Amino acid sequence: MKKVLLIATGGTIASAYTQDGLAPRIAAGELLQYVEGYEVFCQVEVVQPFSLDSTNICPGHWLELAALIEGHYNDYDGFVICHGTDTMAFTAAALSYLVQNSRKPIIVTGAQKPIDLPVTDARTNLLDSLHFAAEDRAHGVNIVFGGSVIAGTRAKKERSKSYAAFSSINYPSVAVIRDGRIVFYIDDKDRVSGPVRFFHELNEKVLLLKLMPGMDGRVLNLLFPYYDGVIIEAFGVGGLPEYGSMPFYPEIRRWSDAGKLVMMATQVTHEGSDMEVYQVGKAIKEEFHLMETFDMTLEATVTKVMWILGQTKEPGEFRRLFYETVNHDILLTEV
Incomplete structure (x- = not known):
C-alpha cells in the first residue's frame, strides 16, 4: 500500500x-x-x-x-x-x-x-x-x-x-x-x-509590472533600487509604447546596462507572446536582446525567474535556463 x-x-x-x-x-x-x-x-x-x-x-x-x-x-x-x-x-x-x-x-x-x-x-x-x-x-x-x-x-x-x-x-x-x-x-x-x-535559493527581488495605456516609463526608475529583475506584462503579443516625454527605452537601457533583467510577457492569458509581429515589439527586442515568455503562464514566469536568479545572474546562463523546459512550462523557445 x-x-x-x-x-x-x-x-x-x-x-x-x-x-x-x-x-x-x-x-x-x-x-x-x-x-x-x-x-x-x-x-x-x-x-x-x-x-x-x-x-x-x-x-x-x-x-x-x-x-x-x-x-x-x-x-x-x-x-x-x-x-x-x-x-x-x-x-x-x-x-x-x-x-x-x-x-x-x-x-x-x-x-x-x-x-x-x-x-x-x-x-x-x-x-x-x-x-x-x-x-x-x-x-x-x-x-x-x-x-x-x-x-x-x-x-x-x-x-x-x-x-x-x-x-x-x-x-x-x-x-x-x-x-x-x-x-x-x-x-x-x-x-x-x-x-x-x-534547490534551496530564490531571489525575491522580482517585479511583475502590468502596462496600462499612458503609463510613464520613468516608473522603472523608481523601481531600479529595489529589484534585480522586472517582467513587463505588455499588451497583445508584446511591445512597449513610446509616449514622447515618458519613454521606456532609456529605462530599459539603464536596467540592461546595470546587468539587471528586463523580460517581456503578455497580459493575454492564452496563446502567448510573439514580439516579432509588430514594430513596437520587434525593434526593442532586437535592440536590447530582450527575452520573452512566449506560451508560459505569468505564475510560472515569476517563479522561474526567482529560481534562476537564485542560482545565477550571468546573462547567458540565465537565458539558457529560462528557455530550458521544466515540468512542461514552455513549448516555444529560442536560444
Whole structure:
C-alpha cells in the first residue's frame, strides 16, 4: 500500500467562518475525518508546517515546503499539499522549479468551500489528490482540482467562486479523475531521467509590472533600487509604447546596462507572446536582446525567474535556463 504525506498549510479547505470572515481553523489531522475510502489504497500521515490564508503565502513558504518534501522524500511514495486557491498556481509553479526530476507525485490541492460544509468541493478534491498521489504513473508537481490534473507550471485560477476554478493554460491537462478513475492524457513518467534535484535559493527581488495605456516609463526608475529583475506584462503579443516625454527605452537601457533583467510577457492569458509581429515589439527586442515568455503562464514566469536568479545572474546562463523546459512550462523557445 502506498504511503502518502499530507501537508496542510491552511486555505479555504481548512477554514471556518469567524466574525471577520473565513479564516483557517481546521487542524491538519481533522481534514481526513471528512474523507472516506482513502484507506483502501493508501496510508496517510499528516504534518502542518503553517496555517495561512494563501494570500499570505510568500517565497519563504515555498522554500519551507520544498525543504519539508526533501526531508521526507525517501519516507513516502507521494505528497499532497492542502493550500488556499488564491496563490496555489504560484506555489505549484515554484515547487516545480525547487523540486525537479521527481518520480514521485507532489500534489497541490484545495477547495472553493471549507471541507466541513454539507455542500463543498473539498472532500472530492482531497480524495482525488490522494488517489493521484498513490498512482504508479503519477510524478512531478501537479495541481489536482475539480477533477483535473494540471501540470504545476500550467495552472491559472480563472474563476473566483466556481468549483472548476483552475484551467491548464496553453497545454493539455495531464489527466482527469472521475469517481476515483484516472485517465491520463500525458503519460510520460518514463521520460524522467536522473535523480531528483532539490534547490534551496530564490531571489525575491522580482517585479511583475502590468502596462496600462499612458503609463510613464520613468516608473522603472523608481523601481531600479529595489529589484534585480522586472517582467513587463505588455499588451497583445508584446511591445512597449513610446509616449514622447515618458519613454521606456532609456529605462530599459539603464536596467540592461546595470546587468539587471528586463523580460517581456503578455497580459493575454492564452496563446502567448510573439514580439516579432509588430514594430513596437520587434525593434526593442532586437535592440536590447530582450527575452520573452512566449506560451508560459505569468505564475510560472515569476517563479522561474526567482529560481534562476537564485542560482545565477550571468546573462547567458540565465537565458539558457529560462528557455530550458521544466515540468512542461514552455513549448516555444529560442536560444
